[in-house]
Structures are given as structure tokens and as C-alpha cells.
Amino acid sequence: AQKVTQAQTEISVVEKEDVTLDCVYETRDTTYYLFWYKQPPSGELVFLIRRNSFDEQNEISGRYSWNFQKSTSSFNFTITASQVVDSAVYFCALSEAGYGGATNKLIFGTGTLLAVQP
């Protein structure tokens, strides 16, 4: 069975601090995808990144970076120099490959609420 665990329920930091959100996943599939979504107070889920299981290169996009390690089944997300606008709930999600009509439904973690204080 597929499962995503986000052990951190809430994190509070002061602006300009770096913060890492943890994500651990379980799957028996050899090909799968990992995602991070942001859900601000407005409620709409915003896609941040997708990672393929066969590509373990870390990725950086501005203040955001992601560390994917298959050996520990983790896909952690770091925000550098956090800002108040980063305050939101962040979800990690997992899906199977979805070839040939198979459902690539997302399995979400329970989310981490990040509060960035000014």
C-alpha cells in the first residue's frame, strides 16, 4: 500500500530563517512520482514540484529546494530565508506511474502548517 507521512504537524519560524519540511513515503512500485503542494489560507492547492522515482537529482528553484533520497524514502523540502508569504499548509504526495489508463491518483500526507512570523 502507498502511504505518505509528514511527521511535523506545525512549524513556526521567524522571517529569514531556513526551514525544512519532512516527507517520508512508502510504496511497492518501482516507478512513482512525488509532489509538493502549497495550500495558503485561501484554500487552493498550488503545485510546487514533481519528482520521478528514477531521478534522484536534487532541485533548487529560487528559495525552494528539494532533497530526494530513495535510500531513506524521503523527499524533504527546504525554504531558505523564509518570508511571511510562505505561511501555508504544505502537502507531500505520491502517485503511481499511471500508464495505460491506470489511475495516477495522489496519496497525500496530512500536511505541515508553516507559520512564518515577521
Next chain:
Amino acid sequence: GAGVSQSPRYKVAKRGQDVALRCDPISGHVSLFWYQQALGQGPEFLTYFQNEAQLDKSGLPSDRFFAERPEGSVSTLKIQRTQQEDSAVYLCASSSDRVGSYEQYFGPGTRLTVT
């Protein structure tokens, strides 16, 4: 271009009433998903369409829940005889069928409150 839209944004229903929630996916997106998000939880999968075909409805919690996408575009999620436990945000997402493009784009959701 336009994103995924959902209507209504808020719905209050009395217990036992039927409700219908609408989703307009991104134009050209083949795949459409419905999720249910309870307060303080992550979204949970309900059902999946590829064009007009409902390929997976394993997440629908009971036979009171029904979804359709008759022309392969707009989708409707219907809940019959609503119960208090149906109170949640219902999210719709769509994605392209291009190989390697599996990210799902979400609408703003419909918040359903059953009183």
C-alpha cells in the same frame, strides 16, 4: 489560460438533501479527479475520469456518492441524502495526458456544510 473552476464555492445543505457540485477542468485536460478534504487533513481520492470514462471510483465512500463527466469535459459530483459526515471541502483536479506530465492542477474547492 484559465485554471480549474468549481461551483458553488460554498454549499449549506440540510441533512437528507441532495447536492450537486460542478467542476470545469483546464481546457484540453483529459484526466479529472475528485478529492475530499476533511478539516485539518490531506485530500483523499474519490474518483477518476479519463475523458468521459470513469476508470476508478474506489474512493467513493458510499453509494450515495455519484460522479459523471458525460462529454469528457465538465464533471458533476452528486451526493444524495447528505449526512453530517459528508461535510468537507470537495476538490477537483485535472491533468494532461502527455507522457511525463502528471501534475494535477486543483480548483478552489467547494466547501460543503451539512446541518
